[in-house]
Amino acid sequence: MTARTALPARPMPARSLPAGFTAPADTSLPLFCVERAGFDDWRRLQLPALGGWIDAQTFSATSGSVLLLPGEHGIAGAVLGIGDRLDPYSYAHAPFALPPGDWHLATDLDDDARRALQLGWGLGAYKFARYKAPMRAPARLAMDGLDDETLDTLAACVRVRDLVNTPTEDMGPDQLEQACCELAERFGAKIEVISGDDLLKHNFPAIHAVGRASYRAPRLISLQWGDDAAPHLAIVGKGVCFDTGGLDIKAADGMRNMKKDMGGAAHAIALAELVMARKLPVRMTLLVPAVENAIGPMSYRPGDVLTTRLGVSVEIDNTDAEGRVVLCDALAFAAESKPALLMDFATLTGAARIALGPDLPALYSNDESVAGAWIAASAAQRDPVWRMPLWRPYLRYLISGIADIANGGPSRMAGSITAALYLERFVPESQPWAHLDVYSWNDTDRAGKPAGGEAQGLRAAWAMLKARFG
Template sequence: MHAIFQSASDQPSTPISFVTRSNWDAVRAGLPDAAQRFATASGYSGKPGQYLALPTADGDIGHVLFGLDEPGAKGHDPFRPGALPDLLPAGVYRFADPPHDTRLAALAFALGAYKFGRYRKAEPPAVKLVPPDGIDPVAIGRVADAAALARDLINTPSNDMGPAELADAAQALAMRFGATFSTIVGDDLVTRNFPLIHAVGMASVRAPRLIEFCWGDPAHPKVTLVGKGVCFDTGGLDLKPSGAMLIMKKDMGGAANVLALAAMIMDAGLKLRLRVLIPAVENSVAGNAMRPLDIFASRKGPTVEIGNTDAEGRLVLADALAYADEETPDLLIDLGTLTGAARVALGPDLPPYYTNDEALALDVARHAKAENDPLWRMPLWGPYDSWLDSKVATINNAPSGGFAGSITCALFLQRFVEAARSWLHVDIYGWTPKAKPGRPEGGECQAARAIFALLSERYG
């Protein structure tokens, strides 16, 4: 059970009442007279996010009021209870009445207690929650712990989270669940036919590598996860401006979220054969860096002209996807922090996803909504595929023109997937720019919760 939860029998707990503007009169009527007078004197109205601790006669906290928005209201946030861990004094609490979605509220409470404390003291809030009736604290704890793993990996700066350190984190997770683990490092990538991964990472003194682990019964359906592991992205010779480089430690967010998803899958014991592939590189500037208009072979065979060295994520994913595709997985999923175009179209909170599997597309949308892990389907628009054509190679990694950048990236990756029975590509941001309830500023777990719910339904 996650550390945020505590058994109801361990010690007394303080009730939390969830208030909306429409139910405030009824909630207030159920309070003791002194508490009603205190709430009125404090000007409490139940507006969303409004918090009030009601004292007992001896000065302790006897009750907590917390405002929620009405279901269906503009800006309704099922994770609003995630603000509570930072508001509540130390103690044990319980939900006195069910919020709009009790499971999501309990998950938000757990997610909201996260602190990144590797480099300065940042103790998690000293609060505990009695698991609400009908809620499985183990299941919620599994998701919260995986989200913390993704956040920790992304929040760690690149000097301490390079390709080798990312491999160490993947190996630690693999060993925890008895998975088989291997890596291909440095020039061995060329020998083993991963030329694009090598090309992106060859300018760094930190050797590129392909990380791989496998778990589960080989007889079960094959699900393969591929995560972009660019541990820092300078943009290469097409150098990013300094402002765009400030959070490029998050460019391995696809790998971090793949590891979070793998952790959930293995901890839950889903009935699938899991394979995880992470191309881990640092896109650096040096005399041997790949150049604009260089041409490289790919694992699959097509030659790739480098239209822009800052479109490196799709290059490393291309080799990894081709490798994954060779064993014809039942479901192939890739996650990556890939395009600014996706952010322009949908912002940081709403990653686009791509698939030609209509049943999968509907399932993703349904679970994304149910898990409050927003995703939005975008089209693999065939008429744009010709934009990737090169006059001197099979394909260009970054066609000129600037239109539909997230779509053309997805179409580029689609060229390297043929045999997989179903393929899902998600262009995540992996970062919360401004703190929200249950989502502190910094690295974020995106898409992994929705995909885990989908896989649990199919293979649980």
Template sequence: MTQPAPDPAPDFLPAGTAAVPIRCVGSTDWPEVEASLSGPQAAYARAIDFAPKAGRLALLPGPDGTLACALFGLGDTGAASYDRLLPGKLPGLLPPGAYRLAGDAVDPAQAALAWLLGSYRFGRYRSASAERPRLVAPDDVDADEIARIAGAVALGRDLVNTPANDLGPAEIEDAARALAARHGAEIAVIGGEALARDFPLVHAVGAASDRAPRLIDLSWGEADAPAIVLVGKGVAFDTGGLDIKPAAGMLLMKKDMGGAAAALAAADMVMGARLRLRLRVLIPAVENAVSGNAFRPGDVLASRAGLSVEIGNTDAEGRLILADALALADAAAPDLIVDFATLTGAARVALGPDLPAFFTEDEALALEVAAAGDAALDPVWRMPLHAPYASLLDSKVADLNNVSGGPFAGAITAALFLRRFAPETRAHVHFDLYGWNPSTKPGRPEGGEVQTARLVYALLKARYGQ
């Protein structure tokens, strides 16, 4: 079957394009905005009972009956529940055409980013995508930067949304190679017997699939710049292995490579902005399948770090492949390690699908992460690396077990497991993310999401600048 080309990444119309103005209106702004409308427009707004409630849209005609302007309600912009990505709802409400933001009720850069994020569509398997509204970039914003960020998010979303029959370990490698070629980065891929020797946990997890596992290693930047390593969990599909998931648990497992997608999206932003970093991206890419050579509960596996791991559950495979990648990252003594993983259901139970958990021992770094998440409209919540819980991972036959064996503190024990494999790098942030929008929200269409990628870019830009 010939598949249509993916939808292009959302972008802005050129400056100067004739466009319909959009007046964003908060609950306290409406009297002033209403007074500024022409008599017929104000009468029309009253006739349709327009009120500036969050997400409410009114299309106002001009004298000739054509669309003259749009009113978009913001609600109470001072409320704690106000969504700063609310303008991202507009691409799904407006008819096709050219638009521009008018007035000062919203931050123009945030609103423009929200628009592009909300314009994303995954159209790979559809015969044609409907024409959509387009935005002229607001004045006095870095339109190129906003478009680069939105394009990187679209890249990551496309990867997460692609089903596993078309996205296995080889296709994750292809995406990394394409990204490296676009930015002039170096890339090396380790597989086969070298993988079994040097990355035994990655090899063991991926061995049961007929799609070979691999360790993808991308590097970019100046040798004397701060060294940053991004590690992304690349499980193209997770059956659970011999501890097989029920059918309902497998439905969204194409998204189990969401950590790899987030790492690649963040790397795209960093390289596109030419930040002065020595960037390294490590992606262990596997499929956790079932066959005669699948690793088993009770097996004891070697790791790159030299620690032996007893397998308490084959469905806790993500931490295994990350362990080998983190050991490689830690050995190079980088300034910062960030790992991204769709790792535990426990984090979703604690924080829900919209709020990834993060873990770090570095108090100053934790404050920076929280601030970057707020600035990038990419929120997270810190959870504790409670050291006494490490005893829950004790094994009677190996250095540690890959699961705690009990119902408590699943996200914390997973994070503590990972820390055993990067002990020298104190500046280490672990993100436990969902990687999926269960329903459409402003700027966040239902489907794959690269949570924390924009946060990490904002963090690195604040730390290391240009």
């Protein structure tokens, strides 16, 4: 075990502007944000020549549209068609639909809409550029008074994307640990790492079993921050840095994007960063079980029986159901300190995607107030999640003849629910707990949602935590 107590939080440097933003300048062009419902009124206010141009383009401010306005020396401005003015993605097409250059808001938006514009613009300007330079720069928004919390939220979303997009060669358990160490140093947090065979000495046998076949040692990363007298918040993230499926090996198409199987850890790390950056009055514990589910002489096997930290024996029905195996030790450990709220994020099941598709994370909770608050925050933030039932009769699909529970079973029924029920087995009944099964990925390019890693349910989670603890 290695333990590092960070020095007092280092002084924060002056905030640099994220991609797609610039300071106000006289050379910026006006940008009008117009909703379809208000387009006719806006159109009537324009000069006849400009109105004729708009009519000739058959522009009607439909969501996701852009119209460039002509001037004596080229482009004089642009009109952005928006849908829901409070949805950041209503504005996310702008950075690459507009020509490169500087633009300023020429429409009077209220504070909530301005924050949505800022967040959407930043999400739309994102490109993962670690290995390949973008084809072009985004248009830049020249805007006074950028909202600090919005910028912190944008940074958290970008962190998820960057972590998930990075190939496993450069984002294994070591690099996840390094990301947590950097946060600890930045915010004056304490960090402890238990790795390799020390996991067995400290009673984390399930994490060890899944990761022991890799040349990269499995580990449990623990970061603690905040006032000991404050309510305790525990955040757990599945950190399977690559998932071959183990001996129950995945087919090639199923393995292709498994660098994203640490998407739960990426969400947990980003949420922890938000908690610390915004100084939420909690005592926070971040736990990341970081492993690579590799194939080798030390691989755990179908039919093995593992004894977990909680003492619950688990029969391994399928080595590709590894996420729940590493999480059960981390959840049991987190629950030992009886936090006011325990939440976990995981790219846990393909079944959740079959049920809800790629954009809608599946939310499970044993606490009605937690679930209700997360759903309400989801609607307010335009950051969708969908609650699924912990339908306990389906525990029959996890019955083992030789162990307390199996990590899977022969039936393909209710795969997302049974995975959540497995996790719940390691959480005390009295412990408020929520689990989010996320895809963490965009399969195709869409405005503000480039193909690759994606933050899902994160903004809603932060809003829920603010309402609960703030």
